[in-house]
Amino acid sequence: MKVTSAEFTTSATNPSQYPEGLIPEIAFAGKSNVGKSSLINTLINRKRLARTSAAPGKTRLINFFKINNQLFFVDLPGYGFAKVPLSVKKSWGPMVEKYLKERQNLRLVIVILDIRRDPSKEDFSLVHWLDYYGVNFLFVLTKTDKLSKNQIKTRLQKISKYFSEAGYDEIVLFSARTAYGKEEVWKKIAEAANIP
Ligand code: GTP
Ligand code: MG
Numbered sequence: 001m002k003v004t005s006a007e008f009t010t011s012a013t014n015p016s017q018y019p020e021g022l023i024p025e026i027a028f029a030g031k032s033n034v035g036k037s038s039l040i041n042t043l044i045n046r047k048r049l050a051r052t053s054a055a056p057g058k059t060r061l062i063n064f065f066k067i068n069n070q071l072f073f074v075d076l077p078g079y080g081f082a083k084v085p086l087s088v089k090k091s092w093g094p095m096v097e098k099y100l101k102e103r104q105n106l107r108l109v110i111v112i113l114d115i116r117r118d119p120s121k122e123d124f125s126l127v128h129w130l131d132y133y134g135v136n137f138l139f140v141l142t143k144t145d146k147l148s149k150n151q152i153k154t155r156l157q158k159i160s161k162y163f164s165e166a167g168y169d170e171i172v173l174f175s176a177r178t179a180y181g182k183e184e185v186w187k188k189i190a191e192a193a194n195i196p
Contacts, residue, residue: 001186001195004068006044011061013095015102019064024193025072025105029096029126030112032078035142038176039112040065040073043185062099071193072105079122101133108136108192110185115141115155115173119162127168138170138188139163145175 012018028036041049044067063075076096100109109130113119119127130137141159144152152173160171172188174181190196 001190003044006046006049006065006067008049009064009066009072011063012099013061015098018062018099018103018105019066019072023066023070023072023105024107024195025064025074025103026189026193027074027076027100027106027109028112029076029100029109030078031114031120031122034078034112034114035176036078036112037075039110039140039142039174039185040075042174042176042179042182043073043189062095070195071189074099074106079126097129100130100135106135107194108138108189110140110189111137112140112142113159114143115152115159116143116146119159124162127163131168136192137168138172138185138192139168140172140174140181140185142174142176144173144180145177 009019010017028040030036037051041047044065049065060077062077065073065075067073076099079093079096100106111123111127111130113123127137139159141156147155156171156173163171170188172181172184174185
């Protein structure tokens, strides 16, 4: 996919603030600090359009980025970050759930996992939840640059096993550092959003 334009459009906490219109949306979900914003930046060839940070909990609102005037990337706040104040935590879940459950424009959720870690309780509940509500999703295992080829193979097998038992088997390997897997992720996005 050739990206000719990518711009931040808006931040939202509730549906009245979502962009108007029927442009398809691709959302990026996963644990805090896993690399959601970095994945977005890599896909659109920009260093920091989506704000990234070594400290978890950077993204706290639902951020919409318009790509080529034909797609929105939706950067979701990460879950599982212990240091966020309870008041913020309590509003987070409902904010993200409402978006995922009710947003008509949503075509695909990219569920991002760190290839070095086993999926957490929260990862599993997200996936079961998406499945329950019939939301289309794809796994991306990121930070593959931190492992050797052999380690990647072992980790991929292990993580696939967790999810294949539940019937989920589409997994893409990725690295924001080397852009490995970028074209494959774009291919899945284009399919889901029905972009030629
Ligand atoms: P929150 O918004 O806090 O939920 O985090 P996030 O999921 O958006 O993560 P973010 O993209 O901010 O990345 C977190 C940290 O991981 C940053 O220091 C990134 O540079 C690093 N990182 C992200 N992806 C990769 C990757 O593929 N490889 C390596 N080596 N580091 C990565
Ligand atoms: Mg982020």
